[in-house]
Every structure is written in structure tokens, then in C-alpha cells.
Amino acid sequence: xxxxxxKELTELAxxxxxxxISVYLPVEVTGRESKQNSIRLHKLLKQAESAxxxxxxxxxxxxxxxxxxxxxxxxxxxxxxxxxxAILISGQQIYHYDLPDPVPELVFxxxxxxxxxxxxxxxxxxxxxxxxxxxxxxxxxxxxEGQPTQLKIPELEQMSMTATRAKESDPxxxxxxxxxxxxxxxxxxxxxxxxxxxxxxxxFCQHVFDAIKSKLNDKHGxxxxxxxxxxxxxxxxxxADQDLSSRVLSGNPxxxxxxxxxxxxxxIISRMVAGRRQKFMDxxxxxxxxxxxxxxxxxxxxxxxxGRLESICLAEETQVWGLYSESTGVIEQHxxxxxxDEELLNRLAVYAMSHKIPWMTFPADEMPEQSAAIGRFYKxxxxxxxxx
Numbered sequence: 575x576x577x578x579x580x581k582e583l584t585e586l587a588x589x590x591x592x593x594x595i596s597v598y599l600p601v602e603v604t605g606r607e608s609k610q611n612s613i614r615l616h617k618l619l620k621q622a623e624s625a626x627x628x629x630x631x632x633x634x635x636x637x638x639x640x641x642x643x644x645x646x647x648x649x650x651x652x653x654x655x656x657x658x659x660a661i662l663i664s665g666q667q668i669y670h671y672d673l674p675d676p677v678p679e680l681v682f683x684x685x686x687x688x689x690x691x692x693x694x695x696x697x698x699x700x701x702x703x704x705x706x707x708x709x710x711x712x713x714x715x716x717x718x719e720g721q722p723t724q725l726k727i728p729e730l731e732q733m734s735m736t737a738t739r740a741k742e743s744d745p746x747x748x749x750x751x752x753x754x755x756x757x758x759x760x761x762x763x764x765x766x767x768x769x770x771x772x773x774x775x776x777x778f779c780q781h782v783f784d785a786i787k788s789k790l791n792d793k794h795g796x797x798x799x800x801x802x803x804x805x806x807x808x809x810x811x812x813x814a815d816q817d818l819s820s821r822v823l824s825g826n827p828x829x830x831x832x833x834x835x836x837x838x839x840x841x842i843i844s845r846m847v848a849g850r851r852q853k854f855m856d857x858x859x860x861x862x863x864x865x866x867x868x869x870x871x872x873x874x875x876x877x878x879x880x881g882r883l884e885s886i887c888l889a890e891e892t893q894v895w896g897l898y899s900e901s902t903g904v905i906e907q908h909x910x911x912x913x914x915d916e917e918l919l920n921r922l923a924v925y926a927m928s929h930k931i932p933w934m935t936f937p938a939d940e941m942p943e944q945s946a947a948i949g950r951f952y953k954x955x956x957x958x959x960x961x962x
Contacts, residue, residue: 578671579719580696586662586669586687587927593630595622595643595663596688600676601656612648615659618681619644622663625683628913643668662687682917689927690920693935694890698847701795704835706827707782707805714786715832716794722836729785772808779809796846798839800827854934858887858948866953869945871918872905877951878925879903885932886922887948889941894918919947 597618601611619640626636646668647661658673673695682688699720706713712730715722790797797815799806800823810819823838830838858867866884868874875898877883895915896907908915926933942948 577720578692578695579721580699581719583689583692583696584927584930587689587924589664589687590685591665592685593626593665593683594685594687595626595661596680596682597622597661597663598677598680598688598691599659599661600679601659603657614679615647615661616644618679619647621681622683625681625913629683646670658691660692682920684916686916686921686924688917688920690888690890690917690923690935693888693923693933697851697935698843700843700847700850701793702798702839702843702846703790703794703796704798704800704823704839705782705786705809706800706830706835707779707809708801708826708828709805711828712782712785713827714789715835716789717836717839718794722832724832725789727785727789730782775805775808776812779805779812783809783812796821798823798842800825800830800835800838802826851934851936854885855887855936855940855942858950859942866951867948868951869943869948871907871947872903874922874947874949875905876903877949878922878931882951882953883926883931884950884952885934886926886950887941888919888923888933888935889938889946890935891938892919892941892946894946922947 597615599611599615599618622643623636623640626639627633630636631639643661643663647670650670656672657675658677660669660671660673660677662669662671671692673691677691680688680691701716701718704715704717704722706715714725714727714730716725717723797813797818798821799809799818801809802825806819806822806824810822821842823835823842827835868877871894874883874886879900893911894907894917895911896905896918897915898905898918898921905918907918923933925931938944
């Protein structure tokens with residue numbers, strides 16, 4: 575998991591005081607190659623120094639600038655071992671992010687940060703909740719921008735405390751308080767096939783749901799359930815969400831930390847993100863070939879600066895190096911990166927983030943007609959004021 579959040583990435587996209595340096599590095603976590611991580615990072619930073627000396631500073635100043643970054647890196651970046659790393663450097667601050675997946679080596683020094691490798695990471699950070707439910711405890715955890723928080727809900731804490739006291743006196747039978755002095759009894763020695771036990775379990779699940787439902791809304795995203803099978807089946811019957819049974823983390827959650835539950839939830843969240851991406855793309859495809867949809871980069875930039883870009887899809891692995899002239903609206907693309915080039919898809923990503931234009935990234939092979947980008951435009955009226 576990456577600790578960057580959407581708000582922070584937007585702030586990075588809004589920075590416009592060059593030179594801004596972006597360094598990306600795949601990281602070897604184990605084995606002999608892991609010893610080469612520091613050496614490879616040093617080489618990339620020396621490339622940044624060379625670019626600074628060629629375009630921005632005199633050599634001594636460029637060397638001094640990068641030496642500060644190297645000192646920071648050696649003290650900071652190897653504390654965690656994830657598969658990728660990003661270091662973004664401005665004149666005022668150094669930003670370091672551990673990335674969950676490998677990224678290609680890249681150094682870019684220019685007027686904007688290179689943020690495109692961070693977009694898929696942000697895209698995975700949809701808000702959601704996890705209910706960890708057992709005969710002994712009930713916990714509600716909300717995950718927002720990759721950060722989990724266990725909520726304090728008195729009704730759930732009361733149920734859990736009552737269950738613990740009951741277990742101490744009779745390990746096979748749990749008593750769950752439901753308020754007004756009433757208790758629900760159920761447990762593994764309470765004859766689970768007995769219809770009365772099933773009723774008590776159903777009532778317990780209903781009261782848990784009543785305690786948390788005010789915390790569940792579109793803002794907090796979908797609910798996931800961590801529970802053993804019998805509890806999960808009964809709780810799914812109580813909740814109106816017909817798809818909850820496909821979002822269950824199996825097993826007793828009592829000994830699992832908040833972080834454990836979040837980690838187990840990632841595969842489910844990835845599937846949900848894939849579904850959102852597909853829906854986003856389907857909306858494009860239903861209007862593809864119409865005048866208000868285009869994969870021509872010159873058209874996309876033109877509509878962007880005209881304030882009519884409604885939303886955009888970007889290919890994740892594709893890079894388009896070249897130059898774009900705002901005055902003429904002409905794009906010059908190069909088959910190989912040149913010293914004064916910028917990555918044009920990154921420029922689109924920066925503008926989308928800074929102007930709050932909806933965006934989505936896709937693996938390159940999932941983009942229609944292998945296009946690098948697809949823009950959708952509002953017809954006629956200008957929808958936002960554009961500042962480059």
C-alpha cells in the first residue's frame with residue numbers, strides 16, 4: 575500500500591515552480607540484487623544532476639542540490655521494502671513514496687512533476703468499510719484513501735463487553751446486550767440447528783446492523799464483512815445489499831488487527847476497482863466515434879484549453895514524448911525521448927488532477943484501438959476556466 579492520498583497528489587499536480595524533479599525506481603526486496611538498490615538510485619540522481627546542470631543551474635549548484643537529496647535518500651528511503659519507489663523533489667521539499675508494485679526506472683526534470691505512475695495507486699484507494707463480526711466482538715473499520723480507522727460505536731462495544739463476560743462464565747454460550755436490559759444468547763453449544771438459536775443469531779445480526787447502518791453511505795463506500803460462515807450467511811440475510819455475500823472475508827476475525835483485515839480486503843477492492851474502470855470505459859464506448867469523443871492528442875489538448883474536456887482515459891504503460899505548443903495547438907511527437915521533451919500524457923494527467931476533471935487509467939491493452947488517451951468533451955459551452 576502507498577501512503578499518498580488524492581489531496582496530496584492534487585497538490586503535487588498544482589506545483590508549477592520549476593525545476594521539479596521526479597525519480598522512479600523498481601526495488602529489489604530480497605537477494606543479492608537488493609544491495610544494488612542504493613547504487614541504482616544514486617545513478618538516477620546523478621542523471622537528475624546532469625539535467626539540472628544542462629538546463630537550470632551551474633554545475634556546482636546542481637551538484638549541491640542533488641547531494642542534499644542523496645543525503646535524504648540514504649537516511650529515509652530504505653526503511654521500508656516495497657517493490658517500487660518514487661521521489662519527487664521541489665526547491666522547498668522532498669516527497670518520498672513506497673509503491674506496492676514495480677515501476678520502470680525514470681528521471682524527469684521539468685516544469686511539472688511526473689505523476690502518472692501514481693495514478694493507478696490512487697485509483698485503488700476507494701473508500702469502504704469492514705465489519706469484523708463474531709460471537710465475541712463486533713468492530714466497524716472505515717478505510718479512506720488507504721488509511722484504516724476503527725470507529726468507536728458504543729452499541730458495538732457494549733455487545734462485545736457483554737459477550738466477553740458471558741464467555742468467562744460459560745464458554746459455550748454468549749450473551750449479547752441489545753439495550754433496554756435485554757440480551758441475546760447464542761453460541762457453539764447452543765444447538766446451532768435449533769430454530770430458536772437461529773432466531774437469536776438473526777436478532778443479534780439485526781441489532782449489529784441497526785448499530786452501524788447510520789455509518790454506511792455512499793461517502794464511505796461499500797461494506798465488506800469479515801466473519802465465519804454461519805455468521806456471514808445470517809448477516810447477509812439481514813442486510814439489504816444483495817451483493818454483500820461476494821464481499822466476505824472468511825474466518826474468525828477476532829485475532830486479526832485492523833491492518834490484517836485491510837490487507838485481506840485488497841483482492842476484493844481490486845475486483846471492485848476493475849468493475850468501476852469497466853463502467854467508466856463502457857460510458858466512453860457507448861459514445862465512441864461520436865464528435866464529442868476523440869483519441870487524437872491534438873484534439874484533446876485543444877478541448878482541454880477550451881474548457882470543454884469532460885473526462886479522460888489514459889493508458890498506464892504508454893509514454894508519449896514530445897512537445898506541445900499552446901499558441902499553435904500543434905503536437906510534435908518523437909519516437910525516442912529528447913532532452914527537452916515532456917511526457918504528453920503526464921501533462922494531461924497533471925491538468926486533469928489540478929482542474930478536477932474525472933480521469934481513469936487502464937492497462938494499455940485495454941484501451942480501445944490501442945490509443946494512448948481518449949477524451950470526452952462537453953458540447954458547446956465552456957465548463958471551466960482554464961489556467962495553464
